Amino acid sequence: NAGVMQNPRHLVRRRGQEARLRCSPMKGHSHVYWYRQLPEEGLKFMVYLQKENIIDESGMPKERFSAEFPKEGPSILRIQQVVRGDSAAYFCASSPVSRANTGELFFGEGSRLTVL
Amino acid sequence: QQPVQSPQAVILREGEDAVINCSSSKALYSVHWYRQKHGEAPVFLMILLKGGEQKGHDKISASFNEKKQQSSLYLTASQLSYSGTYFCGTETQGGSEKLVFGKGMKLTVNP
Numbered sequence: 635n636a637g638v639m640q641n642p643r644h645l646v647r648r649r650g651q652e653a654r655l656r657c658s659p660m661k662g663h664s665h666v667y668w669y670r671q672l673p674e675e676g677l678k679f680m681v682y683l684q685k686e687n688i689i690d691e692s693g694m695p696k697e698r699f700s701a702e703f704p705k706e707g708p709s710i711l712r713i714q715q716v717v718r719g720d721s722a723a724y725f726c727a728s729s730p731v732s733r734a735n736t737g738e739l740f741f742g743e744g745s746r747l748t749v750l
Numbered sequence: 751q752q753p754v755q756s757p758q759a760v761i762l763r764e765g766e767d768a769v770i771n772c773s774s775s776k777a778l779y780s781v782h783w784y785r786q787k788h789g790e791a792p793v794f795l796m797i798l799l800k801g802g803e804q805k806g807h808d809k810i811s812a813s814f815n816e817k818k819q820q821s822s823l824y825l826t827a828s829q830l831s832y833s834g835t836y837f838c839g840t841e842t843q844g845g846s847e848k849l850v851f852g853k854g855m856k857l858t859v860n861p
Binding site: 637638669674675676677678679682689690692693725737738739740741742743744 | 752780782784789790791792793794797837839847848849850851852853854
């Protein structure tokens with residue numbers, strides 16, 4: 635059973651370009667969470683999605699960031715007009731049901747974005 | 751409100767014990783512990799729910815004191831494989847879906 639797959643693992647962008655990060659949850663998981671991790675920092679919650687719905691985006695910056703989880707295909711975290719401060723590791727996690735019930739998140743290995 | 755973890759880093763010899771603390775300024779519903787090795791995905795260790803329970807598996811156990819709004823993770827007779835960064839994630843409201851993680855405690859276990 636494949637784990638949570640994230641791609642690309644590493645992404646380099648110049649300031650002003652767009653970054654698209656993809657996350658395929660574990661088979662049978664319909665709940666996806668995105669977290670951002672800065673060096674020497676913890677995981678900061680960004681957004682929680684279920685298929686075709688954004689449930690909680692309270693951790694998303696108001697501008698330039700968006701996320702989706704379409705009926706078919708992976709979840710995508712999109713960052714427009716990237717700035718140096720967006721450089722970080724972005725982790726996706728999935729769970730089979732609402733995490734409040736199971737407690738466990740299954741994390742991918744992350745996508746490391748570097749903005750030049 | 752981000753929980754505070756202490757200590758920030760520990761270096762142990764194989765076989766020694768360690769305690770990692772996680773404190774919150776808010777009342778907690780649950781505390782979740784994860785371990786992340788360098789360059790890898792965080793891996794779930796355990797969850798403790800409101801009620802002051804203690805859990806454990808193998809030589810890793812944890813306690814949750816809701817009155818003190820803190821949890822502790824106990825690593826007994828540490829093994830080389832225990833090296834990594836340990837994060838606590840806290841939930842201040844049941845069913846909130848959102849875990850707030852601390853900055854982590856980096857553990858290095860040497861032979």
